[in-house]
Amino acid sequence: MTSARFNEQTYYEILEVEPGAPQNEIHLAYQRAKNTYSPDSPALLTMFSEDEAKALLNLIEEAFETLSNQARRRKYDASLTSPSSNESLPDFDPSDSHQKNDDEKMNVLKKREKLPEGFAKTKFSVYEVDENFENEIKNIDVVDGPLLQKIRLYKQINLEQVSNETRISKSYLSALESNDYDGLPAGVFVRGFVVQVARALGLDEQKFANLYMKKFKADNSEN
Amino acid sequence: MKQSDTKQPEYLHIRGEKKPRAHIIAVGGGKGGVGKSFVSSSMAIFLSQMGYKTVLADLDFGAANIHTYLSMGVPSVGLHQFFQKPLMKLAEVQIPTGFKNLSLITCANDSMDVDQVTDKDRSRLMSSLYQLEADFIILDLSAGATASTLDFFLMATQQIVVLTPEPVSVENAYRFIKSAFFRKIKRYEHQLNLEKVLNEIMEKKDELNIRSPGDLLHYLSKHEPERGAQLSELMNQFQINLVLNQGRSQKDLELAPSIKSVCKKYFGISCELLGQIEHDNAVWQSLRRRKHLLVDCPQSRLYTQLMYISRSLMKVKNKKAVV
Numbered sequence: 365m366t367s368a369r370f371n372e373q374t375y376y377e378i379l380e381v382e383p384g385a386p387q388n389e390i391h392l393a394y395q396r397a398k399n400t401y402s403p404d405s406p407a408l409l410t411m412f413s414e415d416e417a418k419a420l421l422n423l424i425e426e427a428f429e430t431l432s433n434q435a436r437r438r439k440y441d442a443s444l445t446s447p448s449s450n451e452s453l454p455d456f457d458p459s460d461s462h463q464k465n466d467d468e469k470m471n472v473l474k475k476r477e478k479l480p481e482g483f484a485k486t487k488f489s490v491y492e493v494d495e496n497f498e499n500e501i502k503n504i505d506v507v508d509g510p511l512l513q514k515i516r517l518y519k520q521i522n523l524e525q526v527s528n529e530t531r532i533s534k535s536y537l538s539a540l541e542s543n544d545y546d547g548l549p550a551g552v553f554v555r556g557f558v559v560q561v562a563r564a565l566g567l568d569e570q571k572f573a574n575l576y577m578k579k580f581k582a583d584n585s586e587n
Numbered sequence: 588m589k590q591s592d593t594k595q596p597e598y599l600h601i602r603g604e605k606k607p608r609a610h611i612i613a614v615g616g617g618k619g620g621v622g623k624s625f626v627s628s629s630m631a632i633f634l635s636q637m638g639y640k641t642v643l644a645d646l647d648f649g650a651a652n653i654h655t656y657l658s659m660g661v662p663s664v665g666l667h668q669f670f671q672k673p674l675m676k677l678a679e680v681q682i683p684t685g686f687k688n689l690s691l692i693t694c695a696n697d698s699m700d701v702d703q704v705t706d707k708d709r710s711r712l713m714s715s716l717y718q719l720e721a722d723f724i725i726l727d728l729s730a731g732a733t734a735s736t737l738d739f740f741l742m743a744t745q746q747i748v749v750l751t752p753e754p755v756s757v758e759n760a761y762r763f764i765k766s767a768f769f770r771k772i773k774r775y776e777h778q779l780n781l782e783k784v785l786n787e788i789m790e791k792k793d794e795l796n797i798r799s800p801g802d803l804l805h806y807l808s809k810h811e812p813e814r815g816a817q818l819s820e821l822m823n824q825f826q827i828n829l830v831l832n833q834g835r836s837q838k839d840l841e842l843a844p845s846i847k848s849v850c851k852k853y854f855g856i857s858c859e860l861l862g863q864i865e866h867d868n869a870v871w872q873s874l875r876r877r878k879h880l881l882v883d884c885p886q887s888r889l890y891t892q893l894m895y896i897s898r899s900l901m902k903v904k905n906k907k908a909v910v
Contacts, residue, residue, distance in 0.1 A: 380848060400845035407845035409758045411853045416798070420852070 375427035394428040429535035489520035507575035513541035530560040609721040610904040613743035617759030619730035622832040623749045627727035628656040633897035635689035639722035644692040647729040651695035657684045658877050666694040670708045677715035732766040747828045752839035768800045779814050801855030828861040835866045862896035
């Protein structure tokens with residue numbers, strides 16, 4: 365596999381669906397692709413290296429991010445038929461991985477049994493404790509997407525780690541963090557998302573889910 | 588079959604394009620013990636029961652045992668005689684089985700070793716298989732990806748790879764498909780005068796970022812448009828049919844679409860899932876009673892699963908006949 369070759373594929377080809385595929389089919393294809401190219405997939409044996417699979421997963425995420433959102437999909441479909449559609453998709457080079465370096469540094473810190481004073485760790489990261497922000501989290505009474513993002517960044521956890529842990533697509537996580545309600549599924553699913561995200565961030569999942577849904581319902585009833 | 592009057596591309600006269608009289612199905616898979624013989628014999632039984640004149644050819648030189656699946660003893664007539672007598676016809680070593688419309692060609696004779704079969708013997712056998720009068724010929728191949736096995740695999744009209752959900756089997760199946768893919772390219776590179784170009788590309792493959800057979804074809808199509816397109820067109824006809832055997836859980840069965848996707852992305856070829864067969868102890872229990880599962884345990888779920896696979900084969904043959 366070369367990135368050049370895959371960059372010449374449309375998002376539909378990447379997810380292996382027909383261009384007119386309905387949303388549920390896109391979603392199923394995305395789940396299947398994600399399972400197929402996840403690092404522990406037995407279907408990958410000897411065919412793709414870990415880096416290659418990671419690059420493919422990035423493309424799959426990107427394809428889903430676009431095709432799962434009606435507005436973005438319409439825009440993308442239009443670009444496919446426009447004369448400038450020959451432009452290649454962004455190049456995904458597995459070797460160009462800042463994430464890999466960051467992960468390596470983090471692994472060193474995570475392996476330390478005793479952390480320096482003023483630091484704490486999560487399953488994915490080590491972060492510097494900010495007492496004021498910790499108190500703010502404890503006494504929180506309004507939860508929305510940007511706050512979840514603030515907590516995630518404060519704890520030095522990236523979106524991909526949350527996505528891998530929760531199996532929620534990055535596009536849904538982005539929509540969740542930016543209060544982009546149009547990019548989210550029905551409320552009942554959103555609650556499940558918040559519970560899982562809160563758990564991944566080491567937060568009180570019930571409290572955060574209740575507070576988020578309170579804001580979600582209020583915002584949606586206004587609209 | 589009536590030849591089409593439409594003009595065919597010039598390179599279609601090259602080796603491998605001539606049509607056999609029967610619909611030949613090759614069953615391979617790389618790893619031993621994945622159920623190739625069980626699947627081959629089951630398909631042969633179903634197809635013969637559907638009324639098709641079917642020949643089951645056991646080409647597992649040195650370890651042929653498909654006669655046991657058909658509740659037969661070791662046949663005294665077989666390929667060893669065919670190879671020893673240059674004028675003998677293949678039909679003369681075709682022996683009837685206990686199933687109507689089904690005959691067997693086997694190499695299950697201790698007097699013949701795999702090393703004794705020469706390239707000339709293989710070539711004669713292939714030519715005779717092409718000439719053999721039947722509706723279906725099923726080739727049960729040996730484990731591994733030797734040149735001989737791959738050639739028999741590639742000579743077929745339809746290629747089936749049997750695998751189980753175990754990592755070793757998946758790995759071997761991929762290796763087998765990869766070897767078959769490159770072997771097929773090798774068959775055409777001389778005819779298309781691509782040897783030099785392909786060698787040059789392979790020498791610089793790291794530099795050119797060529798990691799898979801699909802990449803190779805893609806690069807070739809860009810830099811040698813005409814011959815690259817010819818080779819790609821020939822390779823596009825290469826379609827693998829997967830049979831996932833001995834699935835024990837839903838997760839095992841879900842592996843099949845994943846393998847299909849990986850093959851498509853890696854090789855750039857079409858890979859179809861022909862069917863999934865669950866694990867059932869009845870297979871070996873029937874064998875111990877010297878009976879085929881389809882006869883001994885027709886109530887087994889495997890009966891329906893194998894029937895589905897056989898019906899798919901029948902549809903492919905009929906479709907090709909219409910085309």
